[in-house]
Amino acid sequence: MTSPGETRIHLSDITVRRQPVASIAVVGSPNSGKSTLFNRLTGLRQRIGNYPGVTVERHVGTLKTDDQTIELIDLPGTHGLSAHSFEEQIAIDVIFGRMQGTQPPDGILAVVDATNLYQGLYLVQQLLELERPVVIALTMSDAAKASGLKIDLEALSERLSGIKICPVVATTGQGINEIRNALVDLADQPAPKPTSAWPELAAAARELAKSATVPLRIAEIERLLVDGATGTNQHVLECLGSNAIADVERYREELFGFDPPLAREARVRYGWVRDVLADVQQKAPPFYSWRTRFGSVINRPIPGTIGLFLVMAIVFQAVFAWATPIMDLIDDASAVLGSAVTVRLGDGAFSSLIADGVIAGVGSVIIFLPQIMILFLFIILLEDSGYLARAAYLMDRAMRSVGLSGQSIIPMISSFACAVPGIMATRVIPNRRDRIATILAAPFMTCSARLPIYALLIAAFVPAQNVGFLNLQGLVLFGLYMFGIVGGILTALLIRQTALRGPKPAFALMLPEFRRPNIQTVLIQLLGRARVFLYRAGTVIFTVAVLVWALAYYPRATDIDPSLTENQAAAAQLEQSMLGRAGKFVEPAFKPLGWDWRVSSAVIAGFPAREVVVAVLGTVYAVGDEADEATLSQRLKSATWPDGRPVFTLPMVVGLLIFYACCLQCAATLAVIKRETNSWRWPIVAWVYMTSIGYVGALLVYQLS
Amino acid sequence: MEGNGNSLASLKRGQKGIIASVDTTDPLVQRLMTLGLVEGTEVELAGSALGGDPMEFRLFGCGISLRQEQARRFTVASPVSGD
Numbered sequence: 001m002t003s004p005g006e007t008r009i010h011l012s013d014i015t016v017r018r019q020p021v022a023s024i025a026v027v028g029s030p031n032s033g034k035s036t037l038f039n040r041l042t043g044l045r046q047r048i049g050n051y052p053g054v055t056v057e058r059h060v061g062t063l064k065t066d067d068q069t070i071e072l073i074d075l076p077g078t079h080g081l082s083a084h085s086f087e088e089q090i091a092i093d094v095i096f097g098r099m100q101g102t103q104p105p106d107g108i109l110a111v112v113d114a115t116n117l118y119q120g121l122y123l124v125q126q127l128l129e130l131e132r133p134v135v136i137a138l139t140m141s142d143a144a145k146a147s148g149l150k151i152d153l154e155a156l157s158e159r160l161s162g163i164k165i166c167p168v169v170a171t172t173g174q175g176i177n178e179i180r181n182a183l184v185d186l187a188d189q190p191a192p193k194p195t196s197a198w199p200e201l202a203a204a205a206r207e208l209a210k211s212a213t214v215p216l217r218i219a220e221i222e223r224l225l226v227d228g229a230t231g232t233n234q235h236v237l238e239c240l241g242s243n244a245i246a247d248v249e250r251y252r253e254e255l256f257g258f259d260p261p262l263a264r265e266a267r268v269r270y271g272w273v274r275d276v277l278a279d280v281q282q283k284a285p286p287f288y289s290w291r292t293r294f295g296s297v298i299n300r301p302i303p304g305t306i307g308l309f310l311v312m313a314i315v316f317q318a319v320f321a322w323a324t325p326i327m328d329l330i331d332d333a334s335a336v337l338g339s340a341v342t343v344r345l346g347d348g349a350f351s352s353l354i355a356d357g358v359i360a361g362v363g364s365v366i367i368f369l370p371q372i373m374i375l376f377l378f379i380i381l382l383e384d385s386g387y388l389a390r391a392a393y394l395m396d397r398a399m400r401s402v403g404l405s406g407q408s409i410i411p412m413i414s415s416f417a418c419a420v421p422g423i424m425a426t427r428v429i430p431n432r433r434d435r436i437a438t439i440l441a442a443p444f445m446t447c448s449a450r451l452p453i454y455a456l457l458i459a460a461f462v463p464a465q466n467v468g469f470l471n472l473q474g475l476v477l478f479g480l481y482m483f484g485i486v487g488g489i490l491t492a493l494l495i496r497q498t499a500l501r502g503p504k505p506a507f508a509l510m511l512p513e514f515r516r517p518n519i520q521t522v523l524i525q526l527l528g529r530a531r532v533f534l535y536r537a538g539t540v541i542f543t544v545a546v547l548v549w550a551l552a553y554y555p556r557a558t559d560i561d562p563s564l565t566e567n568q569a570a571a572a573q574l575e576q577s578m579l580g581r582a583g584k585f586v587e588p589a590f591k592p593l594g595w596d597w598r599v600s601s602a603v604i605a606g607f608p609a610r611e612v613v614v615a616v617l618g619t620v621y622a623v624g625d626e627a628d629e630a631t632l633s634q635r636l637k638s639a640t641w642p643d644g645r646p647v648f649t650l651p652m653v654v655g656l657l658i659f660y661a662c663c664l665q666c667a668a669t670l671a672v673i674k675r676e677t678n679s680w681r682w683p684i685v686a687w688v689y690m691t692s693i694g695y696v697g698a699l700l701v702y703q704l705s
Numbered sequence: 706m707e708g709n710g711n712s713l714a715s716l717k718r719g720q721k722g723i724i725a726s727v728d729t730t731d732p733l734v735q736r737l738m739t740l741g742l743v744e745g746t747e748v749e750l751a752g753s754a755l756g757g758d759p760m761e762f763r764l765f766g767c768g769i770s771l772r773q774e775q776a777r778r779f780t781v782a783s784p785v786s787g788d
Contacts, residue, residue, distance in 0.1 A: 084736055118765035119741055147766075263729040266738035274745065277765075301755040393770045396759050406759070406770075430736075506733040508775065510740065511761055511768035 022187035023071040023103070025095055027127060028111030029119055030077030031386065031512035033139035036170040036521045037111055038074040041180065046074075046524075065184050072183075073105060076427070079119060079510075081126045081219070082227045082262065086435070087427040089231065095130065096220060098232045106187040107133040109179075114144035114151060114167065115513075117281065121273045124160060125195055129202070129219040133189040134163050135182045141167035141175070150282030159276045161192035171518050194218075197272035198265075201225060204251040211241040225251055226261045304394050311387070312413075315378045316481075319371050319448075326370040334363030353549060361545020361615045366537055368611070369530065372448045375417040376529045377522070384517035388413065389509055396507050402489045403496030405429075405505040408438040412488065415445035419669045421529070423676055434505040436677060437492045440686055443669050444488035446481045446661070449611045453660050454480055456614055460633030461653045483661050487693075536609075536668065544612050548605045551579035552620065574598075574620055579605070583620070593659070593695070594652035594702045596641060603659075610665035651705040655698030662694030713762065714776035716750040722781030723747050734778045740769055742779060 028034035038046075042061025059074040075091040083089035090099075097104030110127050112120030127134050144151065157165050164182050168175035194202060205221035212221075220236045225248065229237040237244055256264045338355040345351035382388045388410045396406030407429050415422030422442045429435040446454075454477060462473045496502075557573045574580045575597075583601025590600040598620040606613035614632075621635040639647040664670065670683040677683075716722055724746050729735055742748065746764050753760045759772045 080739055082739070084739075116765065116767045119767055122739075122741065260729050260732075260735050262735040263727065263738050266735070266741075267743050270738075270741055270743045270746065300752060301757075305755055389770075393759060393761065394754050396770075396772070397754060397756055506775075507759060507770075507772055508733055508737055508740070509770045511770050513768065 021069050021071050022106045023073060024107045024109050024183060024186060025073045025075055025105035026109045026111060027075055027091065027095065027123070028077060029079045029113070029116075029123060030510065032077065032111045032113045032116070032120065033170050034077060034111040035074060036518045037137055037139060037168065037179075038072060039518075039521050039524050040170050040173060040176055041183075042072055063180065063183060065180075068184060070183055070187075072109070078123070080123055081223055082265075083231065085428050085430045090427075093232055096217070096232070098235070105132065107135070107183075107189075109183065109186075110134055110136045112136055112138055114138045114141045115147065115149065117151070117277060118270075118273060121160075121276060122269050125197055125269055125272065126219070128161060128163070128192055129194040129222060131191045131217055131219065133186050133191055135179070135186055136160070136163060136165040137175075137179050138165055138167045139170055142169045142172075152280045152282070156276070156280040159195070159280065161195065163192050171516075195272065198268045200255060201265075201268075204255060208240055208244070208247060208251065211243065211247075212239050213241055214239050216240070224248065225255065226265050228252075228261070304390070308391055308394050311382070311391075315375070315382075316416075318378065319375050323370040323374055327367050330363065330367045330369070334359055334367070338363075349553065352553060353546065357546050357549030357553075358542065360618060361549065361612065362537055362542055366534075368448055368452065369533060369537075371451065372417060372533055373526065373530060375448060377526055379414055379417055380522050380525050381517050382413075383410075384515075384522060386512040386514050389511050392509055393511060400504065400507075402493045403505070404437060404441075404492050405434060405507040407505075407507065407509060408434065408441070408492070411438050411442055412445055412485075415442040415447060418447050418449070419443045419445065419666065420672045423669070423672045426676065431502075431505055433496070433500040433502045436682060437495050437500055439673055439676060439682065440495055440689075441488035441492040443664050443666070443686060443690065444484045444491060444662070446484040447666075449609070449666065450660055452611070452614045454657065456617075456633060456636075457653055457657055460636050461648060461650065480657060480661055483658070487662060491689075540609055540667070541611060544605070544608050545615060548579065548612065548616055551582070551605075552577050554578060579620070592703065593655055593698045594647070594649065595656070596639070596647050598639070599647070599656070606665045608665075608667045610660070610663075613660075613665075651702045655701040658697040658701060659694040662690050662697060664690040711781050712777045713748060713750070713779040713781055714760070714773045716748075716781065718750050718752060721747055721749040722783065725780045725782040727780075728778040731775065731778060733775055737769070737771060737775060741765065741767070742769065748779075748781070 026034055026038050038059070038061060041063055045064075046059060046061035061072045061074065063070040063072055073094065075094055076087040078088040078091040081092055081095070083092050093099050094102065095104065095108070108127050108130065110120075110124050112124060124134070124136060138151070138153075141151075153165050153167065157163060166175055166178045166182055168179055170176075201222055202218060204225060205218045208221050208225075209216055209218060216236060216239055220233075221240070224233045224236045224240075227233055229248075237248065240248070252261065255261070338359045341355040341359065342351055345354065379388075382391070391413065392406035392409045394406075395409045399406050399408055408426075410428070411422045411425040413422075414425050419442050422445065423439050426435045426438045426442070429438060458473050458476050462476050465472050467475060552574055554577060557576050575584075579601050580597065582604060583597035586600050586604060587595070587597040590603070595603070598617075602613050602616040602620055605616040617636070618632055621632060621639065636648050637646075641647060664687050670687060673683040673686055674680060711722070713722070713724070724742060724744050726744060727734060727738060727742070729738070741764055742762075748762050748764045751761045751763045751768060757773070759770050760776055761768055761770045762776075763769075
């Protein structure tokens with residue numbers, strides 16, 4: 001409570017003045033080459049932060065000149081100023097300064113694809129109404145020239161209130177300096193006059209602005225008139241005074257009649273764009289370039305579908321085949337490092353913490369870095385070349401039959417690397433129901449963290465024999481991937497029939513032309529992913545590893561028979577450690593699944609991050625610092641119940657694999673679901689649902705066989 | 706050639722047509738209009754996925770994919786075969 005005489009100051013009310021920094025928003029439609037240009041301009045001087053309040057990634061780069069620092073904000077792609085997806089909403093809210101704690105940008109860098117002026121000018125037209133200085137970067141001007149397209153830049157600039165237009169080839173860096181110079185004095189320039197495309201709308205907005213209680217931008221009122229008082233427009237309506245609701249209704253009737261406002265806006269604005277294009281564009285772009293020709297071949301229904309499966313097969317092949325040598329190297333290095341530490345420091349708590357806890361624990365996670373990098377490399381390449389959009393288009397019909405649309409394919413493919421970026425990729429899905437159904441399906445995809453336990457158990461318990469010309473072990477792994485896909489699809493189907501009942505998901509997607517991915521853009525994205533992964537390994541996984549080590553190390557056993565071998569002594573120690581006791585405590589719950597207390601404790605330890613399970617199994621089966629797969633799998637094979645029956649029987653192993661395929665053992669995924677759905681409901685639903693399926697599945701397999 | 710009153714859904718691969726009218730009741734159709742599918746725009750059918758649905762159209766050098774259900778909302782005048 002605030003006592004009388006005390007003034008409360010909210011943190012958000014305080015604006016800290018730093019050195020004068022001009023902020024410029026980089027706005028453009030998806031695939032306009034926006035990110036490539038952004039990376040060109042800022043290089044590695046960029047940081048990814050969050051907007052306060054909402055946990056949305058904020059990409060900011062800096063551009064330093066002699067006397068000024070310019071902050072460039074890379075926004076998600078948007079086709080216009082009315083939002084049709086969460087991602088577009090973010091872009092629009094930043095442009096209008098509606099993100100909590102942020103100011104509207106001082107200027108706009110509009111990124112327009114020279115080969116697609118038609119859609120680009122639609123956006124530019126709206127940006128010119130923002131009363132902010134605007135400069136245009138005309139990307140892919142080389143591709144435009146190559147396809148015989150001539151653009152009269154002077155005439156175009158004239159039609160766009162005289163703003164500066166800089167042709168640029170972001171991939172080679174041609175024209176970058178001109179843009180940099182244009183950005184330097186952009187913030188001090190006067191805002192351009194809006195185009196004369198739709199004077200009636202501007203007039204109505206100006207009329208309404210007269211009664212506003214706080215100063216409003218004309219463009220904001222225009223959006224209110226066209227889009228209605230939805231989402232963040234609500235605030236504009238509230239600022240317009242008491243008569244506003246009736247006035248807005250009257251103007252909307254005058255402006256749109258019986259037409260849907262959006263349709264009317266599209267007709268008026270594109271009419272103007274066609275008129276401009278007729279003036280400034282020498283020749284209509286040819287419908288076919290070599291890229292579209294290539295696109296049209298692989299876009300024929302049958303070759304396209306076969307091609308898609310081929311591409312996916314190559315990706316998975318690469319992930320397994322290419323990564324192995326590097327993974328072996330990391331494995332050996334961590335084993336050598338571990339034993340070196342033990343030799344140096346001798347026995348004791350500290351030595352054990354470093355060797356068994358830190359090196360073994362973190363090492364068991366770092367080992368997946370090569371696989372994750374290769375998977376991400378392919379997904380970034382597929383995305384940047386425009387192929388993922390094709391995949392969405394090719395798969396739409398199949399996805400429709402399970403109540404999703406082709407757009408859900410992209411997040412699901414990304415989830416094979418990691419569900420976290422996969423779930424973030426659902427932001428482009430316009431409908432909330434479709435989006436949540438996809439979010440719930442995504443964690444079923446076999447992510448790279450599930451691989452180690454699959455690899456360990458398959459190598460140990462599936463005979464390396466051939467079935468026909470196929471390898472049985474490979475076949476089982478493939479089966480587990482399919483199991484994940486089917487599980488995800490059935491989940492989507494189930495949720496669309498129950499909690500998220502609604503109209504069939506719609507599908508409309510821009511299909512960008514194929515283009516060669518830009519190396520710099522790919523590397524920056526890849527490094528970003530590596531950094532996130534290593535950060536996680538250094539923080540979350542490190543903490544879990546140390547915690548698990550401590551739980552297994554303490555309290556020290558006092559009455560261990562000295563005649564026991566080293567391994568037996570370790571096992572006895574573990575049994576009465578906290579981890580062992582916890583495992584024994586939960587053992588009754590997992591006994592019907594055929595798991596002893598060791599497996600149970602490894603499973604418990606894996607809930608924050610499933611990556612640690614192999615490390616914990618290594619600890620609980622007392623392999624110590626010579627942990628490598630061969631010894632661990634031998635240990636697993638020889639593990640017995642007190643009465644001598646083997647623990648790892650085939651039904652138990654199959655059950656364990658099913659449990660891991662389903663169970664949502666990943667705190668990061670739960671956090672990202674919470675963040676993206678903005679409620680605790682969905683992460684809880686996902687966790688309970690997936691864990692129960694895993695448990696019941698393992699139970700059924702074990703009990704029925 | 707087919708006469709007037711055809712929809713985008715009836716275009717054949719490589720055929721072009723100019724959008725003559727749009728049935729705007731479907732919100733997704735309105736969304737497609739903001740992407741440039743409005744009256745007076747020349748559109749070409751570039752291809753389709755298995756089973757002819759969804760379809761890929763090209764207009765002014767950009768590609769848009771939509772389903773037959775929405776494509777039927779756009780009538781085209783005088784479809785002609787492309788080059």
